[in-house]
Amino acid sequence: VRVLLTSDRVKRQLVAVASGKGGVGKSTVAANLAIALARAGRKVGLIDADIYGPSQPKLMNVEGSKPQARQKTLIPVPTPYGVPLLSMGQLVAADQAIAWRGPMAAGALAQLAEADWGACDTLVIDLPPGTGDVQLTMIQKYRPTGAVIVSTPQDLSLIDARRAIDLFAKAGVPVIGIVENMAGYACPHCGEISDPFGSGGAEAAARELGLPFLGRIPLDIAIRTASDAGEPPAAGTGPHGAAFTGIATRVAA
Ligand code: ADP
Numbered sequence: 671v672r673v674l675l676t677s678d679r680v681k682r683q684l685v686a687v688a689s690g691k692g693g694v695g696k697s698t699v700a701a702n703l704a705i706a707l708a709r710a711g712r713k714v715g716l717i718d719a720d721i722y723g724p725s726q727p728k729l730m731n732v733e734g735s736k737p738q739a740r741q742k743t744l745i746p747v748p749t750p751y752g753v754p755l756l757s758m759g760q761l762v763a764a765d766q767a768i769a770w771r772g773p774m775a776a777g778a779l780a781q782l783a784e785a786d787w788g789a790c791d792t793l794v795i796d797l798p799p800g801t802g803d804v805q806l807t808m809i810q811k812y813r814p815t816g817a818v819i820v821s822t823p824q825d826l827s828l829i830d831a832r833r834a835i836d837l838f839a840k841a842g843v844p845v846i847g848i849v850e851n852m853a854g855y856a857c858p859h860c861g862e863i864s865d866p867f868g869s870g871g872a873e874a875a876a877r878e879l880g881l882p883f884l885g886r887i888p889l890d891i892a893i894r895t896a897s898d899a900g901e902p903p904a905a906g907t908g909p910h911g912a913a914f915t916g917i918a919t920r921v922a923a
Contacts, residue, residue: 683792685846685921686814688838689821690830692722692799695851695887696820698897699917700796701729702904703818705751706911706918707792709904715746715790716755717782719808720798721775722768724759731900736760737785744785751905754790756782772803776811779804783812800830801837809841816846818884818921823853823871831872835879846921847882848872852889885917 687700697720708714718726727733730749737744737760746754761778762770770778787793795814798804808814817838821831831848838845850872855864866889876883887893893910896903903910904918 682787682790684795684812684814685792686795686797686808686817686838686843688797688805688817688819688834689799689827690819690832690834691827694799694820694822694827696720696799697723697725697729697796698893698902699818699820699849699851699887699914700794701726701897702902702910702914703918703921704753704794705902705904706914707794707922708752709915710918710922712792712922713790714753715787715793716749716753717793717795718755718757718759719779719782719804720796721758721770721778721804722798724757726755726757726796727759728900729897729902730755733900740786744781746785746787750900751902754787756785758782775804776807779807780811783808801833805834805837809838809843814838814843816844816921818846818849819881820849820851821872821875822867823850823865823869824867825871827867828871828875831875832879835881845881847884848876849884849917850886853886855889858891882920884920885913887913887917 689696704714704716718724732747732749735747737747746756749755819831819835821827835845853869855866873883904914
């Protein structure tokens with residue numbers, strides 16, 4: 671399924687990154703997936719539609735930069751990772767955005783989705799957690815090519831993830847697969863692996879639901895510190911970069 675998004679007649683793949691609840695690493699996965707797809711040769715743009723916590727400007731190292739507009743059409747902000755970005759956080763202060771009503775959030779999403787994405791052939795969309803207005807507008811108005819669901823391994827996160835999967839499935843948007851994040855913790859001191867949230871839960875859920883399992887990212891302090899520094903692991907050469915490359919390969923297949 672391909673969509674015609676803007677008048678410049680570029681056919682774009684829209685990859686929605688979703689989760690049942692917040693804090694599971696959806697934004698982290700979206701940023702790194704976008705970078706990994708770009709490194710694989712795609713022309714990728716990133717839409718940060720997470721009104722509750724627009725974190726992409728920080729993750730992509732362009733905090734504080736505001737997009738220009740040409741005849742009311744926004745021009746995405748270039749990032750150091752070759753992935754232009756537009757974020758809800760660039761339209762309004764983050765603490766304001768969470769008070770937006772449905773129509774305002776839908777209007778803001780339209781500004782981001784109908785921006786001047788130029789030659790981008792793939793847009794990765796970081797959706798808010800859950801199953802609210804932004805998700806519905808995204809599904810109904812822009813028809814994503816597919817959805818990537820991010821979950822942590824524990825049951826509660828997976829129960830919520832199933833709701834998100836259900837939303838896309840009922841709307842006829844293919845679920846590309848499930849990513850398990852924060853799976854297994856490597857102690858930075860002794861290297862011992864422990865499983866604070868268990869692991870394998872998302873893979874088992876994917877199997878049960880007949881969905882592809884896209885890969886697993888461990889809980890690692892290095893991921894958080896790199897993310898906070900605006901240096902997503904997918905842009906580097908470390909082991910987590912390879913994990914995100916694997917996920918991107920499966921998403922692009
Ligand atoms: P969400 O978008 O689901 O709310 P975020 O991507 O913002 O979640 O991640 C929440 C927090 O967890 C951030 O501080 C992020 O750096 C951290 N984080 C995400 N994934 C990992 C991981 N695999 N290991 C360590 N920290 C992580």
